[in-house]
Amino acid sequence: MRIRVINPNTTAAMTETIARAAREAAASGTEIDAVTSSTGPVSIEGYYDEALSLPGLLIEIRKGETQGVDAHVIACFDDTGLDAARQIATAPVIGIGEAACHAAMLIANRFTVVTTLERSIPALEHNLLKYGLERRARVRAAEVPVLALEDEASDARARIDAEITRALVEDRAEAIVLGCAGMAKLARDLSIKHQCPVIDGVGAAVKLGEMLSVLGLKTSKRWGYQSGTPKMLTGPLAGLMRGE
Numbered sequence: 001m002r003i004r005v006i007n008p009n010t011t012a013a014m015t016e017t018i019a020r021a022a023r024e025a026a027a028s029g030t031e032i033d034a035v036t037s038s039t040g041p042v043s044i045e046g047y048y049d050e051a052l053s054l055p056g057l058l059i060e061i062r063k064g065e066t067q068g069v070d071a072h073v074i075a076c077f078d079d080t081g082l083d084a085a086r087q088i089a090t091a092p093v094i095g096i097g098e099a100a101c102h103a104a105m106l107i108a109n110r111f112t113v114v115t116t117l118e119r120s121i122p123a124l125e126h127n128l129l130k131y132g133l134e135r136r137a138r139v140r141a142a143e144v145p146v147l148a149l150e151d152e153a154s155d156a157r158a159r160i161d162a163e164i165t166r167a168l169v170e171d172r173a174e175a176i177v178l179g180c181a182g183m184a185k186l187a188r189d190l191s192i193k194h195q196c197p198v199i200d201g202v203g204a205a206v207k208l209g210e211m212l213s214v215l216g217l218k219t220s221k222r223w224g225y226q227s228g229t230p231k232m233l234t235g236p237l238a239g240l241m242r243g244e
């Protein structure tokens with residue numbers, strides 16, 4: 001089985017973090033192909049970055065489809081471009097945000113997402129509403145820039161740790177979801193420290209991809225995710241989307 005894990009920001013070091021988490025979760029027969037988007041922002045922190053990351057993401061989804069991968073993982077907690085990706089994909093496309101939150105639902109009555117910056121909170125709250133999970137979850141931010149997670153000298157881990165402590169008391173959270181792909185490496189230690197499940201979306205998405213593939217389930221092409229008819233594109237985007 002082959003699962004393509006796409007980091008839609010353009011920071012290769014973060015892709016390495018993601019790849020390690022994906023390979024740690026993958027079954028022995030699952031090959032993980034971790035890739036970094038070739039065009040877009042170095043990190044995705046809010047709506048504008050998310051919009052600029054979409055062409056690079058969709059190009060990688062197209063490549064995975066050409067290669068015949070068994071599943072795609074979008075390794076950005078905003079589930080950036082998830083619906084558009086599913087429209088052009090036959091293989092299942094799993095967002096790490098959706099995956100992590102559904103995993104939390106299976107083990108806890110209520111959970112808190114701890115993400116990076118406050119400006120990312122509304123987009124994640126919208127996703128929870130879209131997934132039907134808003135009544136059992138809230139979203140907090142540790143006020144950590146995404147790329148600080150790749151800087152060992154930063155106080156990122158301490159800030160995330162402190163926000164988890166607040167969530168467990170103030171939200172009565174029974175599980176914590178790490179709200180950024182770059183936090184994947186922290187899950188195990190934080191879970192031990194806080195004695196509560198701390199969920200990394202990269203691992204959850206890989207296991208869901210394996211499950212869907214084993215069950216022979218692909219993206220439904222009835223209604224919403226029907227592949228659109230090829231359409232004329234103009235401007236720089238045209239060449240980009242043709243892979244020129």
Ligand code: 5HY
Nearest residue numbers: 043044076077116180181
């Ligand atoms: C992510 N941004 O997982 C999100 C998290 C966030 O570049 N990768 C990013 O802060 O929105």
